[in-house]
Amino acid sequence: MFGCLQKNMLIYRVFIPVDKMEKLKEYYIITSEANGIGSKFAIIYSFFQIPVRYFYKKFGIKYAHKFVCNVNLKNEDGAYYCGKERSYARLCSSFFEKDMKKYFQIQNGTFIDIGANCGKYTIALGNKLKETGRVISIEPETKNFNSLQINIKLNNLNNVSVRQLVIQKMVR
Numbered sequence: 001m002f003g004c005l006q007k008n009m010l011i012y013r014v015f016i017p018v019d020k021m022e023k024l025k026e027y028y029i030i031t032s033e034a035n036g037i038g039s040k041f042a043i044i045y046s047f048f049q050i051p052v053r054y055f056y057k058k059f060g061i062k063y064a065h066k067f068v069c070n071v072n073l074k075n076e077d078g079a080y081y082c083g084k085e086r087s088y089a090r091l092c093s094s095f096f097e098k099d100m101k102k103y104f105q106i107q108n109g110t111f112i113d114i115g116a117n118c119g120k121y122t123i124a125l126g127n128k129l130k131e132t133g134r135v136i137s138i139e140p141e142t143k144n145f146n147s148l149q150i151n152i153k154l155n156n157l158n159n160v161s162v163r164q165l166v167i168q169k170m171v172r
Contacts, residue, residue: 023050029095035072035079042067046086077124078155081147088118088147096120108132114167115139118147126157134159140166 027047034040045068056063066084073080075094082088090096097120104111104125111129113122116137126135137152137160139145145164152160 026095030093033073033075035074038069039071042069042071078127081150092120111135113137117144119151126160137162138165
């Protein structure tokens with residue numbers, strides 16, 4: 001795919017390889033779900049940092065994969081506070097694991113989200129079930145657990161309970 005960027009009356013030709021088109025589509029969707037101009041700016045700025053990250057990776061230099069400011073997303077599943085974590089924005093976007101929605105067609109009952117991370121499915125099902133069911137979220141990692149709690153409060157979910165636990169299989 002070819003496109004043009006215009007800067008100071010000079011026209012630059014840009015080539016985007018097919019395998020990079022998915023990344024471009026992902027950034028477009030995340031940017032469209034960004035809540036507020038600051039969030040949109042942080043995501044767009046991050047997109048234009050891809051060549052810099054590639055350069056750093058090529059030469060073995062560590063690069064912080066963070067946004068320049070806090071990011072909030074809002075989509076059909078709910079509202080999400082992602083902070084400066086690019087991985088949270090990707091996780092909470094409607095682009096990520098969109099084929100999984102077919103498994104969450106429950107209308108009532110209890111849903112247990114083990115390894116809830118920042119709460120993508122906890123929030124989606126908490127908003128969907130409201131008074132007809134409840135969600136129990138389990139997340140052991142402190143940073144993810146704190147983000148999960150913020151997202152539950154952000155969505156005013158009273159049908160969600162959160163536990164900071166590690167679940168493992170007992171071997172005898």
